[in-house]
Amino acid sequence: MRNPNEPDNNYHGPGYYYNGGQNANQNSNGNYNSSYNNNSYNNNSNYQNGYNNGGYNSSYNNSYNDGYQSYNRGYAPVDTSQGFAKYMAKTYLWMFFGLAITFGLAFYMTIASGDVVNFLENNFAMYGIAALLSIIFAFTMGFFVTKLPPLAAKIIFIVYSADIGIITAPVLLMYELQSVVEIFAVTAVMYLVLAVIGLTSKKDMSKFGMILSVALIVLLIYSLISMFFIRTPMNNIIINCAGVLIFMGFTIYDNNKIKKSYYAFSGNAEALEKLSIIGALQMYLDYINLFLYLLRLFGKRRD
Secondary structure: OOOOOOOOOOOOOOOOOOOOHHHHHHHHHOOHHHHHHOOOOOOOOHHHHOOOOOHHHHHHHHHHHHHHHOOOOOOOOOOOHHHHHHHHHHHHHHHHHHHHHHHHHHHHHHHHHOOHHHHHHHHHHHHHHHHHHHHHHHHHHHHHHHHOOHHHHHHHHHHHHHHHHHHHHHHHOOEOHHHHHHHHHHHHHHHHHHHHHHHHOOOOOHHHHHHHHHHHHHHHHHHHHHHHHOOOHHHHHHHHHHHHHHHHHHHHHHHHHHHHHHHHOOOOHHHHHHHHHHHHHHHHHHHHHHHHHHHHHHOOEOO
8 A cells, every 4th residue: 555655656747838739830830810810710729729738747747756756765754734834835825926927927918919919919029939938848847846956946936937927918818808807716716625625635646646647648639639620619618628627636636745745755844845846836737727728618708
């Protein structure tokens, strides 16, 4: 039987990432506006299917596990509820800070641009750089973040949050502002409930990490295939519903894993400081993806 105090190897690095696809072709061909006007961009979610469907996860998963194991030096757990409360408060504070950067920047660019076409005309170079950086982060962050000093890990987290804010802006421009705010609030309530479940559950959830990771990879592959061969509204609904369910599961799983990591490494302050940033990144990405899938399901699109 698995020791519940051992760190879980099934880290998924839940993801929000730019995933080439249709947009990469549009950007490289320099004809984004023509394809936009021909409704390929507006086809319910073709743009977003390639934009936020988990390309980050599998690579972050493997590299994170390697780095995470380096912390396992047999430190004796120190079971103090007060220390755990402080650890979770710090972790959530970093998560909220990242979300504030992302959505603050995204809303600012949304208001300044007015619509998607103006945004890309005025910020095309910046958007392209941000998209490229997001791909680089996706394939490297999990590997090197555990090997960096805590201060460097925090700086990278801040830069990554700003990067995601830039590539989120055109997605928000597709929906009415009131609808975006409402979905954000709904996501916050859902996340709170799911986080409480994960933190209070005493069940060993180690098996769920692998199940959720496989489900996410399958969803990614199916979404990419659908972009070219199954472009129907019902199929988009199925994909988005599956995405919501998967990231609901990841939210519960990650919060439970973060709790276990505290008790496993409570004898090592440096390890806990790094794991706090990594945990904040996990929860940040869970929230972002849950929000985007809900927005695609229930958001009111602009006319």
